[in-house]
Amino acid sequence: MSDREGLIFRSDYLGDTAAWRALAGLLEDTFDIDVTIMDRLGGPDPTTVPFGWFDETGACIANISAFSMPLVINGAFVRAAGLQSGAVRPSHRGRGLYRNVMEAAIDHCDAEGVEAILLLTDTPDLYGRYGFRTLAQHHFTGPAPTGGTAGQVRRLDMANDADITLLRRLLKARRPVSDRFAPLRQLEMFLFNASLMPDLRLDLIEENTVIAWQAGLDGSLDLMDIVGAQIPSLADIVASLKIEAASVTVRFAPDHLAWDGEAVLDEGEMALMLRSAKDLRPEHPFALPPMAEF
Numbered sequence: 001m002s003d004r005e006g007l008i009f010r011s012d013y014l015g016d017t018a019a020w021r022a023l024a025g026l027l028e029d030t031f032d033i034d035v036t037i038m039d040r041l042g043g044p045d046p047t048t049v050p051f052g053w054f055d056e057t058g059a060c061i062a063n064i065s066a067f068s069m070p071l072v073i074n075g076a077f078v079r080a081a082g083l084q085s086g087a088v089r090p091s092h093r094g095r096g097l098y099r100n101v102m103e104a105a106i107d108h109c110d111a112e113g114v115e116a117i118l119l120l121t122d123t124p125d126l127y128g129r130y131g132f133r134t135l136a137q138h139h140f141t142g143p144a145p146t147g148g149t150a151g152q153v154r155r156l157d158m159a160n161d162a163d164i165t166l167l168r169r170l171l172k173a174r175r176p177v178s179d180r181f182a183p184l185r186q187l188e189m190f191l192f193n194a195s196l197m198p199d200l201r202l203d204l205i206e207e208n209t210v211i212a213w214q215a216g217l218d219g220s221l222d223l224m225d226i227v228g229a230q231i232p233s234l235a236d237i238v239a240s241l242k243i244e245a246a247s248v249t250v251r252f253a254p255d256h257l258a259w260d261g262e263a264v265l266d267e268g269e270m271a272l273m274l275r276s277a278k279d280l281r282p283e284h285p286f287a288l289p290p291m292a293e294f
């Protein structure tokens, strides 16, 4: 234990503001990302259980956090969790701290009866040893559908607190955006990701459905997510947003959109990895919607 001398292990510490700030410091130093902007959006996901090592000054030295992320996979409910905020300070690497917090987080998920654990990483080699395997993701492209019915549209603004309250309400009551693979509930990361995407447009159709999208160079629709109790057809979305470009890209499986696109393998740097007791994997091409990335 000498490598851990002077360090204190803590779990489930997010209620302690100083410890939350210390974790934010570790993530800022490691990934150059400021998670404290979540404070204005309602705070981190309340299901989050972090596992970390702290030094005597209160600095967070190592961490991984588990959070509940119920999913639909192949049309069925899956009790799933995500792992995020995994890092060890350079001064303390190579001493098994990451293995220690990973094992604590996985044991916690297993004890909670979690059926599947997900993570996103640019170093998949690090996670095979814990039983994770990579799932291929796809995006979907094709001609923009025509003949849809246009609804009333209002653009939401992430700087407006009333719009955030509205988004929170719709996110709580949303239909999963796909039956092949989608989170049932993913509120905090949606808001956090939206705050970090300057080109994202959040357009509210008929006061009840938010279309999260970006415009391609030719003004085409690059669809990130749909938040509502009903999912409109892609034709109605294209008509409502007054998209005139000929093609569309959809970043999640389009099975609710009354539209078929060609599935194109994503070759980005981040791998989506899954650990489950039985061989659980989507039967058809899919992607984790970008707004749910964690």
Ligand SMILES: CC(C)(COP(=O)(O)OP(=O)(O)OC[C@H]1O[C@@H](n2cnc3c(N)ncnc32)[C@H](O)[C@@H]1OP(=O)(O)O)[C@@H](O)C(=O)NCCC(=O)NCCS
Pocket: 030, 086, 087, 088, 089, 092, 093, 094, 095, 096, 097, 098, 099, 100, 120, 121, 122, 123, 125, 126
């Ligand atoms: C990756 C990181 C968390 C490892 O922390 P660490 O405390 O040095 O890891 P450990 O000492 O517990 O090593 C655990 C195992 O992972 C291996 N490992 C460490 N970094 C690795 C990497 N980049 N790729 C593959 N394996 C790696 C170690 O060899 C060790 O293997 P062993 O258990 O068979 O001996 C740390 O280097 C870090 O914070 N990096 C920057 C942030 C990052 O990449 N986070 C993960 C993103 S998803």
